[in-house]
Amino acid sequence: SPIHVIPPEQKAKIRCYEFLNKTSRSFAAVIQELDDEIRDAVCIFYLVLRGLDTIEDDMSIPIEKKEPLLRDFHKTIYKKGWTFDENGPDEKDRQLLVEFDVVIEEFLGLRKKFQNVIADIADKMGNGMADYAKDAAYNKYGVMTNKDFDLYCHYVAGLVGIGLSSLFSTSGLEKPELAKETELSNLMGLFLQKTNIIRDYLEDLLVNRRFWPKEIWTKYVDDLADFRKPGYEKKAVDCLSTMILNALQHAPECLTYMNKIQNKSIFSFCAIPQVMAIATLALLFKNYNVYHSVVKIRKGETVKLILKCTNIYEVANIFRYYSKVIIQKNDSKDPNFMKISVACGKIEQWC
Numbered sequence: 260s261p262i263h264v265i266p267p268e269q270k271a272k273i274r275c276y277e278f279l280n281k282t283s284r285s286f287a288a289v290i291q292e293l294d295d296e297i298r299d300a301v302c303i304f305y306l307v308l309r310g311l312d313t314i315e316d317d318m319s320i321p322i323e324k325k326e327p328l329l330r331d332f333h334k335t336i337y338k339k340g341w342t343f344d345e346n347g348p349d350e351k352d353r354q355l356l357v358e359f360d361v362v363i364e365e366f367l368g369l370r371k372k373f374q375n376v377i378a379d380i381a382d383k384m385g386n387g388m389a390d391y392a393k394d395a396a397y398n399k400y401g402v403m404t405n406k407d408f409d410l411y412c413h414y415v416a417g418l419v420g421i422g423l424s425s426l427f428s429t430s431g432l433e434k435p436e437l438a439k440e441t442e443l444s445n446l447m448g449l450f451l452q453k454t455n456i457i458r459d460y461l462e463d464l465l466v467n468r469r470f471w472p473k474e475i476w477t478k479y480v481d482d483l484a485d486f487r488k489p490g491y492e493k494k495a496v497d498c499l500s501t502m503i504l505n506a507l508q509h510a511p512e513c514l515t516y517m518n519k520i521q522n523k524s525i526f527s528f529c530a531i532p533q534v535m536a537i538a539t540l541a542l543l544f545k546n547y548n549v550y551h552s553v554v555k556i557r558k559g560e561t562v563k564l565i566l567k568c569t570n571i572y573e574v575a576n577i578f579r580y581y582s583k584v585i586i587q588k589n590d591s592k593d594p595n596f597m598k599i600s601v602a603c604g605k606i607e608q609w610c
């Protein structure tokens with residue numbers, strides 16, 4: 260009967276939401292809870308960036324081919340009908356690129372202002388990813404200094420924060436001023452990305468992807484993989500503290516950003532990944548297992564956190580709770596003992 264006929268223009272949108280649920284480990288639910296004015300734009304923004312990241316992560320694409328793919332992706336999203344065929348990509352999310360024409364179709368149906376924000380971020384991110392992919396391809400260590408670390412994280416996550424703030428303002432759900440908070444938006448992304456890079460030490464190392472800044476780990480070992488060897492446990496846990504301290508320093512500014520959000524659905528969307536990140540940092544701190552397995556917060560803890568993320572007071576309390584967990588594990592033999600106390604103190608005093 261006629262009610263079972265799905266209009267062709269809705270087919271692409273349905274397929275996009277299927278892809279969102281397939282490819283996103285943590286964002287699918289919070290994106291689908293967003294208000295109507297912004298939901299589709301954020302979903303398409305996610306899928307465009309997931310497409311870029313799938314190309315970045317695919318080590319089977321030779322650099323001569325990968326570099327232009329990344330650098331031109333912001334133009335590719337305007338090419339109606341474009342799909343990625345040619346025997347690749349060889350990644351878990353490859354099907355998204357194989358059927359990328361549906362994402363392009365939905366992208367082209369968004370308001371021009373949303374399109375401009377997404378294309379501008381894809382341009383900057385694709386070019387940043389290409390710079391670092393070239394280093395990796397020529398066996399050059401990419402993330403040398405702490406500054407390089409912040410720059411890489413800016414390309415792959417800080418820009419996402421900047422783009423999202425623009426989308427929020429453009430939708431009218433948040434004030435125009437939020438789009439101008441580029442520094443705080445950047446740090447929201449850095450906090451998530453740094454936590455991901457610390458947690459994914461083993462997963463990334465096994466495919467020869469190295470994101471821990473050389474400036475940090477050379478104080479402890481000659482090779483990043485040495486932390487896995489017997490006899491290096493103390494050095495490994497001390498280096499982990501340095502990495503966690505580096506990420507933790509962004510926490511107060513993340514609270515300051517979230518304090519500016521007025522829309523309820525946008526607030527949950529922003530806050531849930533942030534509280535998961537600080538809970539993850541607390542779990543990773545002093546945890547040598549990071550070097551031998553994937554350490555993840557338990558499902559039950561995640562559910563409790565999601566339910567509490569309703570306003571800034573609750574979220575600040577969650578941050579303070581995990582800051583106390585870190586303080587309790589801190590000890591005076593840790594070379595970062597004082598700096599970690601200070602960083603936790605700033606979280607507890609945030610208001």
Ligand code: PS7
Pocket residue numbers: 284286301304305308309310312415416417419420421423424444447448451452455459528529532
């Ligand atoms: C548009 C929601 C809210 C102001 C695909 C959300 C991968 C941590 O690859 O999937 O498995 O190790 O675990 C997300 C700021 C970006 C930063 C970045 C786009 C928050 C392509 C998330 C997500 C800004 C590059 C996914 C940065 O982690 O990684 C949308 C405000 C994509 C946000 C990547 C990482 C995200 C990430 P993997 P995950």
Ligand code: MN
Pocket residue numbers: 284
């Ligand atoms: Mn992941």
Ligand code: MN
Pocket residue numbers: 312315316
């Ligand atoms: Mn990547």
Ligand code: MN
Pocket residue numbers: 312316
């Ligand atoms: Mn990835």
Ligand code: MN
Pocket residue numbers: 330331382
């Ligand atoms: Mn370009």
Ligand code: MN
Pocket residue numbers: 455456459
């Ligand atoms: Mn990762």
